Amino acid sequence: MKTKILVVDDDPDIVGTLKDRLESLGYDPLTASDGLRALELIDQQTPRLMLLDLEMPKMSGLEVLKRLAQSRQNEHELPVIVMTAYGTVSAAVEAMKEGAYDFLTKPFDVDHLTIVIRKALERERLTRQVECLRTEIETRYAHIIGTSQKITSLVALAQRAANSDASLLLLGESGTGKELFARSIHQWSPRRSMPFVIINCVALTDTLLENELFGHEKGAFTGADRLQKGKIEMADGGTLFLDEIGDMPIPLQAKLLRVLQDHEFHRVGGTHLIRVNIRVIAASNKDLKQAVKAGRFREDLFFRLNVVNLTLPSLRERKEDIPKLADFFLSRHIRDAKKPLMQLSEQAVAALTRYSWPGNIRELDNAIARAVVLSPHNTIEPEALALSSTDTSEAPALGPQPTDWDLPYHESMDQHSRSIIASALQAANGSQTKAAERLRLQRTYLARLIKQKNISVEPRRG
Ligand SMILES: Nc1ncnc2c1ncn2[C@@H]1O[C@H](COP(=O)(O)OP(=O)(O)OP(=O)(O)O)[C@@H](O)[C@H]1O
Numbered sequence: 143m144k145t146k147i148l149v150v151d152d153d154p155d156i157v158g159t160l161k162d163r164l165e166s167l168g169y170d171p172l173t174a175s176d177g178l179r180a181l182e183l184i185d186q187q188t189p190r191l192m193l194l195d196l197e198m199p200k201m202s203g204l205e206v207l208k209r210l211a212q213s214r215q216n217e218h219e220l221p222v223i224v225m226t227a228y229g230t231v232s233a234a235v236e237a238m239k240e241g242a243y244d245f246l247t248k249p250f251d252v253d254h255l256t257i258v259i260r261k262a263l264e265r266e267r268l269t270r271q272v273e274c275l276r277t278e279i280e281t282r283y284a285h286i287i288g289t290s291q292k293i294t295s296l297v298a299l300a301q302r303a304a305n306s307d308a309s310l311l312l313l314g315e316s317g318t319g320k321e322l323f324a325r326s327i328h329q330w331s332p333r334r335s336m337p338f339v340i341i342n343c344v345a346l347t348d349t350l351l352e353n354e355l356f357g358h359e360k361g362a363f364t365g366a367d368r369l370q371k372g373k374i375e376m377a378d379g380g381t382l383f384l385d386e387i388g389d390m391p392i393p394l395q396a397k398l399l400r401v402l403q404d405h406e407f408h409r410v411g412g413t414h415l416i417r418v419n420i421r422v423i424a425a426s427n428k429d430l431k432q433a434v435k436a437g438r439f440r441e442d443l444f445f446r447l448n449v450v451n452l453t454l455p456s457l458r459e460r461k462e463d464i465p466k467l468a469d470f471f472l473s474r475h476i477r478d479a480k481k482p483l484m485q486l487s488e489q490a491v492a493a494l495t496r497y498s499w500p501g502n503i504r505e506l507d508n509a510i511a512r513a514v515v516l517s518p519h520n521t522i523e524p525e526a527l528a529l530s531s532t533d534t535s536e537a538p539a540l541g542p543q544p545t546d547w548d549l550p551y552h553e554s555m556d557q558h559s560r561s562i563i564a565s566a567l568q569a570a571n572g573s574q575t576k577a578a579e580r581l582r583l584q585r586t587y588l589a590r591l592i593k594q595k596n597i598s599v600e601p602r603r604g
């Protein structure tokens with residue numbers, strides 16, 4: 143795609159000349175004859191650079207620059223090169239104070255024009271790249287917040303385990319940070335410069351999951367018109383994260399076990415063996431031992447994965463970490479929503495600490511995100527957190543609960559739906575397949591609901 147450059151000038155001759163010039167340089171010029179239209183085009187077309195005349199009748203170039211700064215339309219750092227008539231350099235200086243990147247004097251020198259444009263575009267590209275790298279680093283080293291003894295000892299254990307290639311099993315309720323731990327362990331490990339590949343064992347049919355894991359050869363089945371590598375192969379040299387491993391169908395468990403033992407496998411429809419060097423981290427929010435007993439999970443695979451076991455505590459087991467986590471999410475969401483500084487009132491922190499967090503850290507994250515958007519004041523009060531007032535007990539919200547008639551319609555329906563799903567799961571001893579049958583839902587749809595609503599269920603013991 144050609145780079146879009148916006149030219150703004152009330153003089154049609156200049157617009158015409160620049161348009162031709164830019165086209166011949168291989169750019170895609172957009173044109174506007176006044177400031178208002180320019181602002182519109184910036185919004186709709188997101189050009190990468192603007193050449194802006196300073197003296198225009200409807201809205202001066204300087205005014206355009208000011209509006210850009212105010213409206214935050216310029217958050218992507220659109221570089222602006224201002225154009226001034228010969229002898230009015232002071233106006234250009236003024237414009238540069240307002241954030242313009244460079245200036246050109248009319249009439250243009252073609253070589254100069256070309257150089258200034260290239261330089262400005264290069265800077266724009268670098269700014270973008272820095273922004274990308276910054277977010278990448280942030281996610282890579284997303285720190286694990288918490289000073290409770292429970293979490294610090296887990297971090298220490300995880301860091302020690304990171305140095306080895308031992309398989310790791312992460313257990314814990316939904317939203318307790320299993321994926322965050324898996325990513326961190328990869329980052330702490332010698333494999334950090336190689337890929338971290340996630341495969342979610344739920345929301346797929348068995349054949350799709352097999353295909354996703356092992357890939358396929360060209361012609362392996364109707365529609366397989368080209369070779370496709372699977373995630374195991376993509377993770378070569380790095381870490382493979384098998385999320386929700388408890389949902390992996392038994393036949394695939396056997397195939398996975400073979401990969402873990404022999405470090406080699408076949409693509410679907412393939413005949414030659416492919417060798418891989420992967421480190422496996424698996425996660426589950428189910429009681430896998432129970433699943434082994436019930437015959438839903440292979441014992442040999444369980445032992446193979448469970449070389450190192452990290453069980454993440456629920457949030458209600460480490461309430462002392464809640465205020466720090468809340469602050470962390472607060473600053474993140476303020477930044478994302480580009481809001482002015484906000485804080486949690488003392489009562490809000492107390493309410494957060496009292497609440498039982500059935501959805502754990504993810505639920506806390508969501509509650510703060512919602513409060514940042516909805517709170518009418520810069521100090522967030524308990525009401526803006528919209529925690530259900532009935533649920534301040536210590537136990538996770540499981541099983542049918544009395545309907546809270548004070549809740550608005552949608553929340554009330556949501557609570558009801560959570561509670562019937564939780565009871566169906568409990569009755570089915572944690573089996574999503576059986577629960578889906580009871581509820582007459584597709585298993586994959588139920589899995590999605592469980593994930594969305596952060597429902598976690600311990601199967602009945604015994
Ligand atoms: N200790 C922590 N500090 C900061 N953020 C955390 C911490 N633990 C978890 N989070 C955040 O909480 C959210 C949920 O964590 P994560 O996705 O790792 O949970 P999970 O156990 O994999 O959940 P699920 O079983 O539902 O997949 C993520 O946004 C994650 O970054």
Ligand SMILES: [Mg+2]
Pocket residue numbers: 320321385
């Ligand atoms: Mg997860």
